[in-house]
Amino acid sequence: MDILHVSAECFPVAKVGGLADVVGALPKYQNKLGIISKVILPYYDNSYIKNKKQESVYKSKLKLGSTSYSFEILELKTKLGFQLFLVKIPGLLDRENVYGYVDDTERFLSFQIAVLDWVVKSKAKPSVIHCHDHHTGFIPFMMSHSKKYKTLKNIPTILTIHNAQYQGQFGFDKLDYIPAFNQDKIGLLDWNNQINPLATAIKCAWRITTVSPSYLEELSIHANGLEYLLKHENQKSLGILNGVDTNVWDPEKDKLITKNYSVKTVQSGKKANKNYLCERFNLDRSKPLFSFIGRLVYEKGADLFSDIFYKSLLKNNASILVLGSGNKEVEAKLKSLNIPFKNSYNSFIGYDEVLAHQIYAGSDFLLMPSRVEPCGLNQMYALRYGTIPIVRRIGGLKDTVIDIGDGGFGICHDQSSVSDVVYSIDRAVEFYQNQAAFKKTRKKCMQIDYSWNKSAQEYLSLYKSLTN
Ligand code: ADP
Numbered sequence: 001m002d003i004l005h006v007s008a009e010c011f012p013v014a015k016v017g018g019l020a021d022v023v024g025a026l027p028k029y030q031n032k033l034g035i036i037s038k039v040i041l042p043y044y045d046n047s048y049i050k051n052k053k054q055e056s057v058y059k060s061k062l063k064l065g066s067t068s069y070s071f072e073i074l075e076l077k078t079k080l081g082f083q084l085f086l087v088k089i090p091g092l093l094d095r096e097n098v099y100g101y102v103d104d105t106e107r108f109l110s111f112q113i114a115v116l117d118w119v120v121k122s123k124a125k126p127s128v129i130h131c132h133d134h135h136t137g138f139i140p141f142m143m144s145h146s147k148k149y150k151t152l153k154n155i156p157t158i159l160t161i162h163n164a165q166y167q168g169q170f171g172f173d174k175l176d177y178i179p180a181f182n183q184d185k186i187g188l189l190d191w192n193n194q195i196n197p198l199a200t201a202i203k204c205a206w207r208i209t210t211v212s213p214s215y216l217e218e219l220s221i222h223a224n225g226l227e228y229l230l231k232h233e234n235q236k237s238l239g240i241l242n243g244v245d246t247n248v249w250d251p252e253k254d255k256l257i258t259k260n261y262s263v264k265t266v267q268s269g270k271k272a273n274k275n276y277l278c279e280r281f282n283l284d285r286s287k288p289l290f291s292f293i294g295r296l297v298y299e300k301g302a303d304l305f306s307d308i309f310y311k312s313l314l315k316n317n318a319s320i321l322v323l324g325s326g327n328k329e330v331e332a333k334l335k336s337l338n339i340p341f342k343n344s345y346n347s348f349i350g351y352d353e354v355l356a357h358q359i360y361a362g363s364d365f366l367l368m369p370s371r372v373e374p375c376g377l378n379q380m381y382a383l384r385y386g387t388i389p390i391v392r393r394i395g396g397l398k399d400t401v402i403d404i405g406d407g408g409f410g411i412c413h414d415q416s417s418v419s420d421v422v423y424s425i426d427r428a429v430e431f432y433q434n435q436a437a438f439k440k441t442r443k444k445c446m447q448i449d450y451s452w453n454k455s456a457q458e459y460l461s462l463y464k465s466l467t468n
Contacts, residue, residue, distance in 0.1 A: 001035040001036065001127045001128070001463060001464075001467060002035070002036045002037075002038070002124065002125075002126045002127045002128075003027070003030060003035060003036070003037045003038070003126060003127065003128050003129075003130055003463060004038050004039075004040060004119070004126040004128070004129050004130065005023055005026070005027055005037065005038065005039045005040070005130045005132065006039075006040050006112070006115055006129060006130070006131050006132065006136040006139060007019065007023040007039060007040075007041055007131075007132040007133075007135070007136065008041070008042060008098055008099070008108065008111075008132070008133065008135040008136070009023060009041070009098055010023040010024045010039050010041050010084065011023070011024030011025070011245075011248070012024060012048060012080075013041060013044075013046075013048055013049060013076070013080075013084065014041060014042075014044050014046060014048070014049075014098050015353075016098050016099065017294075017295060018162060018211075018242070018374075018375065018376070018377045019132060019133060019162045019163075021242075021245065021377050022132075022160075022162065022211070022242050022377075023039055023041075023132060024080070024245065024248075025243065025244075025245035025248070025452055026243075026452060026455075026456060026459065027039055027081070027082035028080070028081035028082055028245070028247075028452075029243070029452040029453065029455075029456035030082075030456050030459065030460065031081060031082055032456075033456055033457065033460055035460065035463070037082050038082055038083040038084070038085065038126075039082055039083070039084050039085070040073075040084075040085040040086070040087065040115055041084065041085070041086055041087070042086065042087050042089075042093040042098075042107070042108075042111050043074065043086035043087055043088035043089075043093055043094055044093065044094065044095065044096065044097070044098060045094045045095055045096050046096055049076070049086065052076050052077060052078045053076075053077035053078070054074040054075065054076055054077060054086070055074060055075045055077060056072055056073070056074055057073050057074065057075050057085065058072065058073040058118050058121070058122075059071070059072045059073075060114075060117055060118075060121075062089075062110060062113045062114050062117055063113075063179075064106060064109060064110050064113065064177050065174070065176045065177050066176075069089050069090075069091070069092060069110060070089075070090065071087060071088060071089045071110070071114045071117075072087075072088045073085055073086070073087060073088075073114070073118050074086045074088055087111050087114045087115060087118075089107075089110050089111070089114060092106065092107050092110055093107055093110070093111060104168075105168065105170045105174060105177075106177070108135040108136075108168065108197075109138065109177050109178070111135070111136075112135075112136060112138050112139050112142070113142075113179060115136075115139065116139065116142055116143065116146075116149050116152065117148075119152060120148065120149055120151060120152055125152070125155060126155060127155070127156075127463070127467050128155065128156045128157070128158060128463050128466060128467065129143070129152075129155055129156075129157050129158070130157075130158045130160065131157060131158065131159045131160070131201060131205065132159075132160050132162060133160070133161065133162050133163065133166070133198070134166060134167050134168035134196075134197040134198035134201065135168065135197070136159075136201070137159065137168065137197030137198050137199075137200050137201035138178065138197055138200060138201070139157060139201075140157040140159065140200075140201055140204035140205040140206070141178075141181070141185075141188055141189065141200050141201070141203075141204045142178070142179060142181070143155065143157060144185075144204055145181040145182045145185045145188070145204075146178070146179045146180060146181045147179075147180055147181070147182075148179055148180070149179070156206045156207070156463075156466035156467060157204070157205045157206050157207075158205055158206065158207045158208070158209060158462065158463075158466075159201040159202065159205035159207075159208050159209070160208075160209045160210070160211065161198070161202075161208065161209070161210045161211070161215075161219070161374070162211055162374055162375075163372075163374050164198065164219055164223045164224055164226060164230075164374075165224050165299060165372060166198075167191075167196050167197065167198035167199065167224065167225075167226070168196070168197040168198060169191070169194040169195065169196045169197075170194065170195050171194060171195070172193075172194070172195060174195065175189075175195065178195075188200055188203050188204055191225070191226070191229070192225065198226065199226055199229055202226065202229055202230060202233055203229070203233070205236075206236070206466055207236050207237070207238065207462060207466065208230075208233060208236055208237040208238070209237070209238050209239065209240050209459075209462070210237065210238075210239045210240075210374065211239075211240070211241070211242045211374045211375035211396060212239050212240075212241050212242070212374060212375045212395055212396035212399045212400075213239030213240075213241065213399055214239070214394070214395050214396065214398045214399045215239060215373075215374045215375065215395040215396060216237055216238070216239035217239075218394070218395060220234070222372070238462065240455050240458045240459060240462075241375060241396060241399060241400070241450075241454075241455055242375040242377060242380075242396070242452075242455065243380075243450055243451050243452030243453070243454070243455045243456070244377070244380045244381060244384055244450050244451050244452065245451075245452065246384075246451045246452075249357075249360075249381050249384050249385075250384070251269065251361060251384065251385050251386070251446075254357055254361070256353075256354045256357035256358065257273055257357050257358055257361040257362075258272050258273045258275075258276040258358065258361070258362070259272035259273055261273075261361075261386075262446075263386075263443050263446045263447060266386045266439075266442055266443060266446060267439060269361075269386075270361065270362065270364075270385075270386055270387075270442070273358060273361040273362035274289055274362040274363070274364070275362075276358065276362060277289065277321065277358060277359065277362035277363070278319070278362075281321055281346035281348075282342065282343060282346060283319040283321065283343065283344060283345075283346060284319055284343045284344055285319075287317060287318050287319045287344065288317075288318055288319070288364040288365060288428065288429055288432040289318075289319045289320075289321065289362065289363045289364045289365070290312075290318055290319065290320045290321070290363065290364070290365045290366075290367055290390070290425060290428070291320070291321045291322070291323070291359045291363040291365070291366055291367065291387075292305070292320075292321075292322045292323070292324065292366070292367045292368075293323045293324060293356050293359055293360075293366070293378055294323075294324050294368075294378060295324060295325070295326045296324045296325055296326030296327050296330045296331060296334070297326045297327060298327075298371065299370060299371050299372040299373075300326075300368075300369075300370050300371070300373075301369040301370055301371055301392070301416045301421075302324070302326060302327060302330045303327070303330060304369065304416065304417070304418050304421065305322070305330065305333075305334060306330070306333040306334060306337060307418045308369070308418050308421045308422055308425075309334075309337055309341075309345060310337065310340075311418065311422045312422055312425045312426075313337075313340075313341045313344055313345055315426075315429075316344070317429050318344065318425060318428075318429055319343075319344045319345065320341075320344065320345050320346075321345075321346055321347070321348075321359065321363070322334055322346075322347040322348070322349075323347075323348045323350075323352060323355055323356060323359055324347075324349070325349055325350050325351060331349045334347045334349065335347060335349060360378075360381050360382055360384075360385040360387055361385050361387075363382075363387045364387065364388065364428075364432060364438075365387065365388050365389070365390050365411075365425075365428050365432075366378060366379065366382035366387050366388070366389050366390065367390050367421070367425075368389060368390065368391045368392065368397060369390075369391075369392050369413075369416050369420070369421045370391075370392055370394060370395070370397065370416060371392075371394070371416045372394065372395065373391075373392070373394050373395040373396055373397045374395050374396060375395065375396030375399075376391075376395065376396045376397050376400070379391055379396075379397055379400055379401055379410070380400060380450040382445075383400075383409070383410075383445040383446070383448050383450065384445075384446060384448075384450075385446070386442040386443070386445050386446045387442075387445070388409065388410055388411065388428070388431075388438075388441060388442065388445060389401050389410045389411070389445075390410065390411040390412075390413075390421075390424045390425070390428055391410060391411075391412055391413075392412070392413055392414070392415065392416050392420070393412050393413070393414055394416075397412075398412075400450065404431065404441060409441050409444045409445045409448065410445075411424045411427055411428050411431070412424075
């Protein structure tokens with residue numbers, strides 16, 4: 001069996017968030033199960049890609065409306081645990097960032113056309129094409145209804161929804177970007193009078209997966225306008241929890257942290273890593289250290305952070321550290337908290353993969369008061385590094401964290417509100433005072449297995465059900 005993953009992100013080649021972690025790990029674990037799993041990604045103009053050897057495997061031209069672009073498929077010659085192909089479209093895809101350009105519609109549509117132009121010409125066809133999020137959402141439609149791809153019609157397609165908030169909609173004035181298709185099927189492109197790639201993929205993919213079972217349930221209530229559609233397509237939908245790439249996230253071997261540790265050496269290991277963080281960010285090491293890592297956006301509850309932190313820090317019994325970037329107003333507020341709380345609060349506004357590892361290793365608690373959390377990987381990384389997660393019971397957080405009050409290993413609250421989070425921080429501070437229970441829970445966290453093994457197997461069963 002030969003699987004082709006089509007994605008906009010893949011760790012360590014191009015990462016914005018959890019999508020990259022999933023696409024950089026799942027194929028590795030699938031290859032271990034004896035199938036051949038490959039990834040195709042846009043060629044971005046970043047240093048990781050530029051510094052690796054590449055081999056050209058296909059060259060051609062594609063049409064986007066009336067504009068013609070040359071493109072090339074390159075294989076990246078590096079050991080990732082799976083074959084990685086890149087679509088190079090000079091002038092469109094070869095930019096430093098993954099997203100955020102005015103012509104993202106044109107960029108990702110051209111990417112998808114190039115992928116299918118290559119697949120349709122290649123001798124060995126994939127057994128399944130696995131699409132990730134809206135950037136790859138037209139692939140199932142084009143394979144079923146565009147004349148030039150009709151030989152791909154019988155290849156099963158899967159759409160994994162990592163985040164339904166982002167749908168990539170655009171107007172019908174750009175309809176001619178989509179290669180000639182059976183006009184009877186035009187309704188499949190439409191959602192609320194716009195062309196909506198995520199909605200199109202939900203309608204056309206053979207199967208849909210979401211990155212946690214709870215997220216699938218929640219999507220029929222909150223899906224940024226797609227609730228009805230997802231409810232309607234529920235029969236072909238399945239929630240499969242993401243996992244942890246235990247080669248990348250391993251406190252025993254992680255080269256990015258100050259001191260490696262195992263379950264046996266967790267006390268001294270975490271102490272050394274906490275000391276490093278406290279020294280670097282001028283934080284009082286005698287207090288429990290609470291951290292947040294992630295995008296500073298509404299979905300993550302970031303607009304509440306300054307109020308939460310202010311209220312908690314006034315009590316003078318906790319230290320807080322933030323790593324993230326996003327909303328500029330939130331960033332400014334978070335920076336200004338340094339002034340009143342010099343020894344107990346700090347922030348690093350930006351993206352820093354190394355610091356993220358150090359924070360998972362050196363913190364006592366990780367905060368995730370998300371409004372929406374399709375799966376959430378941070379809580380699983382925190383557990384692996386013996387850091388107790390404080391989460392809102394939503395999406396994948398609900399599926400992976402059990403409260404200490406229920407015999408579990410985390411602290412859970414029901415609302416993404418200032419009072420709920422402040423109350424959870426208070427509970428954590430109190431729990432930290434009982435060092436025996438705290439240390440025992442830390443060990444328990446580290447022993448929880450959220451590796452990809454189980455989920456990779458679930459995807460394999462899904463592929464088998466489609467190809468047999
Ligand atoms: P999402 O995909 O919604 O952003 P996830 O929890 O699924 O959230 O994945 C987030 C991933 O991105 C994790 O690997 C996390 O460590 C990483 N991450 C997020 N923000 C930053 C940042 N500012 N610096 C370093 N890593 C970050």
